[in-house]
Amino acid sequence: MRKHLLLAVLISLINPLLGTASLQTGAGVISKTQGSSVTGTLTTAEAQADFDLMRKALEEAHSGLYRFSTKAEMDRAFDAQRAKLSRPMTKPEFFVVVAETLARIKCGHTGATPDSETQTAVSNAPRFPLRVLIEGRRLMVLFNDTPDDRTIRPGMEILEINGRKPGDIISRILPAMPADGDIETGKRAIIQRNFGRHYWLLVEPASEFTVKARDAAGKTVTTKLAGVKDADRVKNQNPVNAEAKANIDKLEWSLENVSLRFLKDPEVAQIRIGSFGGRDYPQWIENTFKTLREKGTKVLIIDLRGNGGGADMYGAMLVSYLTDRPFRYFDHINVKTISPSFKEHSDWRVEREGQLRTDMAPNPAGGYLVTAKLHPGVAEQPPGKYPFPGKVFVLIDGGSFSTTADFCAVTHHLKRATFIGEETGGGYYGNNSGMQTILTLPNSKARVRVPMYEYWNAVPGYDGKRRGTRPDHLVETKAANLLRGVDEQLELALKLADPGVNQGKK
Numbered sequence: 001m002r003k004h005l006l007l008a009v010l011i012s013l014i015n016p017l018l019g020t021a022s023l024q025t026g027a028g029v030i031s032k033t034q035g036s037s038v039t040g041t042l043t044t045a046e047a048q049a050d051f052d053l054m055r056k057a058l059e060e061a062h063s064g065l066y067r068f069s070t071k072a073e074m075d076r077a078f079d080a081q082r083a084k085l086s087r088p089m090t091k092p093e094f095f096v097v098v099a100e101t102l103a104r105i106k107c108g109h110t111g112a113t114p115d116s117e118t119q120t121a122v123s124n125a126p127r128f129p130l131r132v133l134i135e136g137r138r139l140m141v142l143f144n145d146t147p148d149d150r151t152i153r154p155g156m157e158i159l160e161i162n163g164r165k166p167g168d169i170i171s172r173i174l175p176a177m178p179a180d181g182d183i184e185t186g187k188r189a190i191i192q193r194n195f196g197r198h199y200w201l202l203v204e205p206a207s208e209f210t211v212k213a214r215d216a217a218g219k220t221v222t223t224k225l226a227g228v229k230d231a232d233r234v235k236n237q238n239p240v241n242a243e244a245k246a247n248i249d250k251l252e253w254s255l256e257n258v259s260l261r262f263l264k265d266p267e268v269a270q271i272r273i274g275s276f277g278g279r280d281y282p283q284w285i286e287n288t289f290k291t292l293r294e295k296g297t298k299v300l301i302i303d304l305r306g307n308g309g310g311a312d313m314y315g316a317m318l319v320s321y322l323t324d325r326p327f328r329y330f331d332h333i334n335v336k337t338i339s340p341s342f343k344e345h346s347d348w349r350v351e352r353e354g355q356l357r358t359d360m361a362p363n364p365a366g367g368y369l370v371t372a373k374l375h376p377g378v379a380e381q382p383p384g385k386y387p388f389p390g391k392v393f394v395l396i397d398g399g400s401f402s403t404t405a406d407f408c409a410v411t412h413h414l415k416r417a418t419f420i421g422e423e424t425g426g427g428y429y430g431n432n433s434g435m436q437t438i439l440t441l442p443n444s445k446a447r448v449r450v451p452m453y454e455y456w457n458a459v460p461g462y463d464g465k466r467r468g469t470r471p472d473h474l475v476e477t478k479a480a481n482l483l484r485g486v487d488e489q490l491e492l493a494l495k496l497a498d499p500g501v502n503q504g505k506k
Helices: 044-061 071-082 091-103 116-124 166-176 184-193 195-203 231-237 239-249 280-296 312-320 352-359 401-412 479-483 488-497 501-505
Strands: 129-135 138-146 158-162 208-214 221-225 258-264 269-273 300-304 329-335 361-362 367-370 391-396 418-419 432-440 447-457
Touching: 044 071, 044 091, 044 361, 044 447, 071 091, 091 116, 116 221, 129 184, 129 195, 129 300, 129 479, 138 166, 138 479, 158 184, 166 184, 166 195, 184 195, 239 479, 258 280, 258 432, 269 280, 269 488, 280 312, 300 488, 312 329, 312 401, 352 361, 391 401, 391 488, 401 447
Parallel strands: 269 300, 300 391, 391 418
Antiparallel strands: 129 138, 138 158, 158 208, 208 221, 258 269, 329 367, 329 447, 361 367, 432 447
């Protein structure tokens, strides 16, 4: 598996939290950053005008605005958030209100980017120097990114950060994280990828941290650690991480986005898809499944952990190679408007409207329906050229999002795979994404991403309308296993495939 994709949490040093849906914050937290590092104040009227424009744009163009939150719930959220704009405030303070509001939509694709000054302040701040994995409400140390502290080691459990219990910290951050519906695995994946940033934004903008931690033997230690900037985090090579890094490196078998290997040649193969992208993907898929047929492979393990999505039809293409019959991928795609009134404040291209009018059909319920001419995913899909008839196991986790979640849902519906790991971070019935417009609020300069396609997967009958694809075998990722170089999800897939496979692999 690719450690920078499947185990992205382990090496995500400078992921751009700002500018993604993952920056959703609690009220009043960023206000602590006022001072020389953050400038720019909005009058009450300016803040209210920006908020009203955002609400108007969301209500007008966000096709999935009421998918997981009812109109009454969103109306209350809009009103409550706007009521906070009763005084002049800094741009970061205003951005908190924006972020909180977007989180109420419960759409993992709806996000915002603050103004450039706020982004710079966050990026330049020295932040919590440990990378962590969340296990329930526990924080486990994966790496110590200080230059030379050896008190806190990989595998230790964090008991306190500046006097705060991990459960309290996570409880403060978790409800503010966006996700499709009621899915929590995706929220945890977002938090642990950028824990230092979330702590700085949501808990306190501290530059020093008193950390209390406990090792596996039960010994407790307390130490004070200086915060680490992104640039220094990359440079630091703390020897305390050496053993953990070496063990995790054992899990890395390819640096390519798409890869094939045989765990027991030719009977058992594993493919790893880091993201559904790349010009070579269609040819790679065809060549890979041709190889599996020629070799007579009986078991296929598809590793989609940490795969955040990509091209819609690439997901449909992978499904096509798991069935010998035509199938439906998307049931339908709704669109509210094709000529938004707020286009002067957005990146909307007016020239696209003519094509949209031609290629969309009126929706009897209001708005439009995307036709197969505009998106082939709503048409019936043919089977692939070399469909795989054997056993299929799919490895999933909270980082399996968007197109990956669509693939998982359709494959699950077709009963073509056994799923191992954690619930996908993306919704089973679809998501809000595709065509989108970026709204720039004129006073604060915050940018809001408004997804305009409301996708509905062709997967009737599932009991989790607000959930993702849930695994047949729940195997949560544990720090202890990762740091020993053990892939528990893959090992279970091999065991289920054939009790003798593990011995053959060794």
